[in-house]
Amino acid sequence: MPYDPMLVQPMREDMTSMNAEELLDAAAVDAFMAREGTKLLFVNSVCGCAAGQARPALRIALQHGTTPDHVGTVFAGQDLEATAKARGYFEQVPPSSPSAALFKGGDLVHFVPRHMIESRDANTIAFDLVSAFDEHCA
Amino acid sequence: MGTFHSHKGELHGITVVVDLIDDRVYVGRCDTVLPEGVVLLDADVHDASESKYDGTKMSKEDYLANAVKFGVWPRIERIVVPAEDVASVTKLGDHA
Numbered sequence: 001m002p003y004d005p006m007l008v009q010p011m012r013e014d015m016t017s018m019n020a021e022e023l024l025d026a027a028a029v030d031a032f033m034a035r036e037g038t039k040l041l042f043v044n045s046v047c048g049c050a051a052g053q054a055r056p057a058l059r060i061a062l063q064h065g066t067t068p069d070h071v072g073t074v075f076a077g078q079d080l081e082a083t084a085k086a087r088g089y090f091e092q093v094p095p096s097s098p099s100a101a102l103f104k105g106g107d108l109v110h111f112v113p114r115h116m117i118e119s120r121d122a123n124t125i126a127f128d129l130v131s132a133f134d135e136h137c138a
Numbered sequence: 139m140g141t142f143h144s145h146k147g148e149l150h151g152i153t154v155v156v157d158l159i160d161d162r163v164y165v166g167r168c169d170t171v172l173p174e175g176v177v178l179l180d181a182d183v184h185d186a187s188e189s190k191y192d193g194t195k196m197s198k199e200d201y202l203a204n205a206v207k208f209g210v211w212p213r214i215e216r217i218v219v220p221a222e223d224v225a226s227v228t229k230l231g232d233h234a
Contacts, residue, residue: 092208096209118229
């Protein structure tokens with residue numbers, strides 16, 4: 001059951017304030033994924049255990065010199081249709097949230113699952129993302 | 139910012155490896171650790187003694203190597219792993 005929209009609004013704004021595009025329905029996800037270039041799709045979550053570090057980590061990583069051409073986000077447990085559609089683009093990996101999927105063209109080239117976010121600090125998670133950006137987005 | 143449930147213990151919400159004293163190992167999101175066992179959500183279990191479809195077996199170590207890389211498919215919605223069967227509980231991320 002989705003959380004109260006008032007509760008999750010700050011978590012949405014956390015993402016949009018770093019210029020991540022909110023993808024609220026399946027059509028928006030498809031349009032995002034149809035774009036040329038590199039794309040990071042971040043699966044947002046209300047879970048403080050993990051997402052509390054994931055969003056700050058992404059903010060740090062996006063300040064790096066090399067970043068994906070496009071950054072989009074879906075909200076697991078909130079925007080159900082968009083999240084299901086997004087997960088269809090990386091259906092070879094088990095679903096988890098928060099998580100981050102990096103695409104080059106239509107190919108999934110890097111995935112950060114929830115368990116690699118949990119109990120890690122934002123800088124460590126950001127290092128993982130930045131390493132992937134350097135490898136795939138340069 | 140997020141939702142927190144600190145009363146459920148330090149492993150609450152963390153993806154853990156519950157290694158059993160036999161050939162089985164569970165991977166799942168820890169809800170809480172109780173005297174009677176470890177409560178896991180969205181879990182998977184691997185039995186290293188069981189043959190796969192091709193007749194081969196997969197060790198606990200190889201199963202965990204895959205789990206670290208990709209995570210696990212949540213085949214079990216909720217389970218209490220009995221405390222007397224548990225050899226260790228560790229964070230999956232620490233196996234990377």
